[in-house]
Amino acid sequence: MHSESLEEYLEAIYTFNERGKPARTKELAERLRVSPPSVTQMVKELAEDGLVEYEPYRGVTLTGRGMALAQRVVRRHRLLERFLHDILGLRKERIHGEACRMEHGLSDDVALALCKALNKPEKCPDDERPIPPCPLAVSDCSECEEAREKEGGTQRLVTQLSNLRPGERGRVAFIRGGGRASQRLLDMGLTPGVSIQVINAAPFRGPMEISVRGTKIALGRGLAGHIFVEVEDLPPIKRPHPHGPHHEGR
Secondary structure (H helix, E strand, O other): OOHHHHHHHHHHHHHHHOOOOOEOHHHHHHHHOOOHHHHHHHHHHHHHOOOEEEEOOOEEEEOHHHHHHHHHHHHHHHHHHHHHHHHOOOOHHHHHHHHHHHHOOOOHHHHHHHHHHOOOOOEOOOOOOEOOOOOOOOOOHHHHHHHHHHOOOOOOOEEEHHHOOOOOEEEEEEEOOOHHHHHHHHHOOOOOOOEEEEEEEOOOOOOEEEEEOOEEEEEOHHHHOOEEEEEOOOOOOOOOOOOOHHHOOO
């Protein structure tokens, strides 16, 4: 799949998932202005690549890896909207289309520079949706350049633990936020570099059960949102068909 097309699909699915609902193929077709059969085919390919979970008639949900990729492009898009509106003075009705045309060519370095120049904005200007969080282990924009150098100029594929689906694995990259929550997580053994696997989690809401250091731990969704993990680029997880093995491969 062409990288621009991939990003467009992930971005579209993200806009539904961020509101706590699966993306329906009909809704995606309307948003992307393509035929429903084309959407179904593309969604199946994304599922085969481990980027989404797709259940016919129920919708599409990003996996942790898919969410990390989607957040990267959505962050670029919404930072561009802020730049076009706040710095260049474009009207709100124009900024979405302009940002769509620019987002695919924007490098991670330029996105970080935009964020710093705009004083770390939290929401986009047209519909006030949150800008996905910075994927670096920093507390302030002044630390971005040093953090990028430590990573060798390559941005890791990072998302919040709360976005991972059952069976997915990751490695703790950093914990964001201070106070009791961070200390509680550290006391649980959730320190940078440790491996995590999600055992059980409902989409979008409810507690999560994870495995860390050979121990199963239950975490509230809010607490899991403080933990940023580098998702492992693994083959898609094959799960048993809910209606029995005789349905496999259909």
